[in-house]
Amino acid sequence: MKVVKVDNEKCIKCMKCYDNCPEDVLAVNEEGYPYLKYEGECWFCGICWMNCPKRCIEMKLPASLW
């Protein structure tokens, strides 16, 4: 399950999420949009979300953490 999802319609490709992710788990797709590549290694710190100027990153905790 993807827990960090970018809304490509709002994303301006500034790469602040990518640059600030402490785990380097984001990658860039062929269209230049960031996406969560290594789902199992993201620890939901929210730094990508906090750094996004467009607020276009959606975060969902996996059911196992509830």
Ligand code: SF4
């Ligand atoms: S929540 Fe944290 S670890 Fe996961 S992609 Fe965002 S910045 Fe990286």
Ligand code: SF4
């Ligand atoms: S910080 Fe937000 S606007 Fe910038 S590349 Fe990431 S998702 Fe897109």
